[in-house]
Amino acid sequence: MSQKHATTLIKSLCARGAVLHARALFDEMPDRDVVAWTAMLSGYASSGRHREALDLFRSMAAAGVIPNEFTLSSVLTACRAGGGGGAASIHALALRRGVDHTPYVVNALINAYGSRGGGDGLVDARWLFDALGEGRTAASWTSMIAGYARWGQENTGLQLFQNMIQDDVELSPFICSIAIHACSLVGNLYFGQQIHALSMRIALGANLAVANSLVDLYCTCANILDARRLFDEMPERNLVTWNTIIAGYSRRDPLMAMQLLVNMDIEPNCLTLTSITSACAGLSALRCGQQVHGAVLRRNYGDDLKVSNALVDMYSKCGNILNAKKVFNMMTCKDILSWTSMIGGYGMNGYVNEAIKLFNSMVHAGVHPDHVVFLGLISACSHAGLVDEGWNLFRSMLFEYNIQPNKEIYGCVINLLARAGRLREAFILIDTMPLTPDESVWGALLGACKMHRNLELGRLAAGKIIEINPDAVEAYILLANICAADSKWGEYAVTRMLLKGTGSSKEVGMSWIELTDEMYSFSTADSSSPQVSLADEVLQILVQHMDETGSDFIDNICRGA
DNA sequence: CAGCGGGTTG
Structure with missing residues (x-):
């Protein structure tokens, strides 16, 4: 065979x-x-074997064969895949060979x-580009x-993309899918739509990757129904298409995410199952979640970090802290999200001490806490009425870890103080916080004022809320209730009148629970099903029982309800 | 006889 x-x-x-096989043949060649x-070399580089490509390049130099511009552009592909290291030395080599200006090399x-x-090579890249x-x-x-x-x-x-056009x-x-993805990352729906129109005009809309990135754009930056319309119109879909739309729905309409999974005509992968696990968490659907966990294990995705994190979160939100802990302990590597999910899981299920213990282990393991961890911890303290512990955590967050609290954390700390009856301190914190207090912050104070029957601060908080949002129905109702409890009937009447003036009615909050494969939804004062009155009776018995055991914590819940 | 680039999902 000739060379x-x-x-x-x-x-x-x-x-x-x-x-x-190619390598075997290469090794048998007498002259190369x-x-x-x-x-x-290029065979290695374009199949992702950059290690082998670079090794071969070294052997080539050792064999005394001089690389040309074709060789160098292939080696650069291998450098890129390996993190872009070594690009400069290949550049130097190209310069020495006088091929640094050939288009492929550049x-x-x-x-x-x-x-x-x-990204510290971007300036050099731009210099060559210019x-x-x-x-x-x-x-x-x-x-x-x-x-x-x-x-x-x-x-x-995106600016450069505009110049390109x-x-x-x-x-x-x-390039279209890259640009569309960039739009969805920065939330630029407008530009994304322009690229959408452009792609249709030049018949690229039928390309799967382009269509997929468009579905993602509409999922993240627009109404999910726009994404759904595009999805429904696609003549062809792949796993990425399904994963994109399911992920989009898992946040906003978890039930629809489940529905889509059922309709999938291809095998789901671990990304699909991660989204579905979050959907189960959002629905507090434990049995579904367990089935998904089974599917994860059967497919050997049990070691995947993101799936495991989602499972810990799902079990926590479904109230099954034992399984959450089991998954967490089985994880061989953990990131900040794993710790956050588990700490938050302990917190939301009432295991404050476990949460704090785990927080200490996390710090001990060298993981730097973020504000989400503190939010979980402080809210756990708030629900358990552990004011001092919560306050100390807040201080430690500020002074030990230098984390600037966001509005959510302030709301949580204000809740912590106010629910415990320290209304004055809560008010002072609102007054001195560096962020503008919003409806939810004042709402936390107002709710606690009702619980502790503080008319003076309640009036003030309600006033602030109505100032921000004149239609804040809840604020009128709470204030009226505080007035009534204080026998201020004149003010009560005025507040009720103002409430009527808003013309809006309070939306009924619905809750749901999963019982033996059936989903039940109900609202307070719902008498539509016999189970509700039975549940009510059971609740009365429980309350009575708890009264007899006399727990402050339970007491607070009952008064707050 | 050879060579560059580049994609979408948690």
Whole structure:
């Protein structure tokens, strides 16, 4: 076999994925010129075997074969995949060989620099890109824009994409999906829609990746029904399509996410199951969640970090803390989300001490807490009435960990103080917090004022809420109730009158529970089913029993209800 | 006889 023949064969074997056979043939060749080496090298690089590609490049140098521009662009592909390290030394080599200005090498360099860890090669990439001037090809634009998108500079990338359109460069489905994804990351629905229209015009809308990124755009930046319409109209769908729409629904309409799973015509993967696990968490559907857990284990996804995190969260939200703990303890590697889910799970199920203990283990394990962890901890203390513990955690968050609290945390601390009857302190905190207190913050105070029958602060809080939102029905009702409890009948009448004046009615809050495969939903004062009155009776017995045991915690709940 | 780029889902 001639050398040319063998090289052609290597190329076609690599193209069909038989890289090992190609290598065997390569090793048997008596003479190997630069073309043969490059064919083998590029076979490795384009199949993601960058380690082997770089090793081969070293052997080639050792064999004394001089690389040309074709060789170098393939090596750069391997560098890019390995985090962009080594791009500069290949650049230097290209310079020495005098091939640093050939289009393929420059584009490969832009790509490799644009992939370098942390995005610190973007400036170098841009420099090469700008130097190309009129020599820019679609590949140059795509590499540069993808580089920006890769490192969180989506807006710069989108700006460049706009220039690309103005320059009349032909658009590929690749660049369109990159740009659409960038739009959804920065929440730029408007630009995304423009690219949508553009893609339809140049017949790229039928491309699966383009359509998938559009579904994702509408899921994250628009009404989920817009995403659904697009999804329904797609003539062809793949796993990414299903995962995108299911993930979109898992947050907003978990029941629909389940429905979609049932309608799936392909095998779900671990991403699908992660979204479905969250959907179960959102529905507090324990039995469904357990079935999903079974599906996860059967498919050997049990070691996946994100699935495990979702499972811990699901079991916690379904009240099954034992299984949450089991999953958590089985995890071989944990991230901050794992700890947060477990700590929050203990908190929301009333195991404050366990939550605090686990928080200490987390810190001991070297994981730096964030504000979500503290929110879980402080809210647990608030629900358990552990005012001092909660307050100390708040202080530790501020002074030990230098975490700036957000509104949610302030609301939580205000709840903590106010529910415990420390209304004055709660008010002072609202008054001195560096953020503008919103409806929910004042609402926490107002609710506690009702619980503790404090008319003076209740009036003030209700006034603030109505100032922010004149239609805040709850505020009128709570204030009226406080007046009534204090026998201020004149003020009571006025407040009720103002309530009528808002013209709005309170939306009925619904709750649901899953019992032996059936979902039941109900509201307070619901008498539509016989089970409700039975549940009411049981509740009365429980309350009586708890009264007899005399727990402050339970007392607070009953008075707050 | 060879070469670059680039995609969507948690």
